[in-house]
Amino acid sequence: MGAFLLLLLLPLPRAAAGAAVCGLCPGPLRNGSVVARYCASRAGTESEGRCCRERGARPERLLGLDLSNCSLRSLPPGLAEATAAVVLDLTENPLAALPDGSFLGFTHLQRLAVPLALECPGGSSAWEEVTTHGSSRLCQGQRNPCNSSGELAWPCPENAACAPDGPGLIQCLCDGPFHGYKCLREGAFPVLPFCGILGAVTLALALLLWGTQRQKAKTP
Helix, strand or coil: CHHHHHHHHCCCCCCCCCCHHHHCCCCCCCCCCHHHHHHHHCCCEEEECCEEEECCCCCCEEEEEECCCCCCCCCCHHHHHHCCCCEEECCCCCCCCCCCCCCCCCCCCCEEEEECCCCCCCCHHHEEEEEEECCEEEEEEECCHHHCCCCCCCCCCCCEEEEECCCCCEEEEECCCEECHHHCEECCCCHHHHHHHHHHHHHHHHHHHHHHHHHHHHCC
């Protein structure tokens, strides 16, 4: 019983950031892709599968991801592991569309190559420069929507500050000492009571699960 509870409370091991996403498509970086060119032009980088990484960085920093010519009809769920990417290539894929919020958290993204049939995420106004070449569209220089002269689609509430959260996307961060829904609560977040309640609920669920399994084991 004690060992069972200990296993529940131990943190699960996590893979290195972006490790799985490098194998979403077989083979190495494709010659001529924007990721391959970026990796070749930058000192202190190395390739791993379809990824370009910063050599010697701990934890390893993912700089680019080449998913060109991978027969993708939609963005893979594992793409969320690549939020640190500066360069991303999605060309030569039969992608139907890029849903809103597909690049949530990609605040470092500065070069994105997509099939010509698709628009840059966030629209052209979310980028400094948009160019086309052959069957691809290149979105360069992600703009900070919080610095835009236009009105934000979702203005932040009082006691909150706007922060970029991807191409054309924002998040509202509470100013200290405010927290909670719409940053209306003032004062320090009650960490100890929150952790105590969370621990009690976890322990209760573990005991309930253990009791249920014991009862099933005794039933002939």
